[in-house]
Amino acid sequence: MIRVVHRTAARTRLRGRGMRGNAQYFEQLRSALAQMAGVRAVRVNPRTESVLLEHDVPIDPLLREAEQRGFLQLDLEPVPGEPYLARVGRALNETDQKMEEASSGRVNLETLAFVGMLTGGIVQVFRGNGLPAGVTLLRYAVEFVAGAAQKELMAQARRSGDAANGSGK
Numbered sequence: 001m002i003r004v005v006h007r008t009a010a011r012t013r014l015r016g017r018g019m020r021g022n023a024q025y026f027e028q029l030r031s032a033l034a035q036m037a038g039v040r041a042v043r044v045n046p047r048t049e050s051v052l053l054e055h056d057v058p059i060d061p062l063l064r065e066a067e068q069r070g071f072l073q074l075d076l077e078p079v080p081g082e083p084y085l086a087r088v089g090r091a092l093n094e095t096d097q098k099m100e101e102a103s104s105g106r107v108n109l110e111t112l113a114f115v116g117m118l119t120g121g122i123v124q125v126f127r128g129n130g131l132p133a134g135v136t137l138l139r140y141a142v143e144f145v146a147g148a149a150q151k152e153l154m155a156q157a158r159r160s161g162d163a164a165n166g167s168g169k
Contacts, residue, residue: 001075002051004063007093010155012059016049017075026051032071038062040162058097110148117141
C-alpha cells in the first residue's frame with residue numbers, strides 16, 4: 001500500500017506501508033515508475049518507505065496508471081489523526097490538479113485566484129474604494145502573475161539543466 005503524503009505540481013512524495021527495508025521491492029518500483037511517460041526522476045528510500053517522484057504531468061492519472069499496471073496499490077483512506085488543515089491542503093491540491101486536467105492545463109486555482117483578485121480590485125476602484133481595498137486586491141493579482149512567471153522561469157531553467165546534463169526525458 002502506497003499513500004500520497006505530499007504533492008506539488010511537479011513533485012510528489014509517496015509513503016509505503018509494510019515494505020520497510022525491502023530494497024528489492026523499492027528498486028523494482030523505482031525502475032518501473034522511472035520508465036513511465038511524464039516521470040523525470042524517482043528516488044526511493046526503503047528504510048523510510050519513501051518514494052519521491054518528479055514529474056511533468058499531473059500525478060493522479062500517473063498514479064492510476066501505475067496502479068493499473070500493478071506497480072503499486074494506492075491507499076486513498078484519510079490518515080488516522082491527520083490534522084484538519086492537512087486534509088484541506090490535500091483536497092485543494094487534488095482540486096487544483098483535476099481543474100488543470102479538465103482544462104488541458106489552462107486553468108488552475110492560481111489562475112482563478114488571480115482573476116478573482118483582479119476583478120475584486122477593479123470593482124472596488126469603481127465603487128470608490130480604491131484605497132486600501134482596490135489597490136490591495138490589484139497588488140495581490142500582480143503578485144500572482146509575478147509568482148507564476150518566476151515559477152515558470154525556474155522550471156525552464158531546471159529543464160534546461162536536465163537537458164544539458166543528459167538526464168531529461
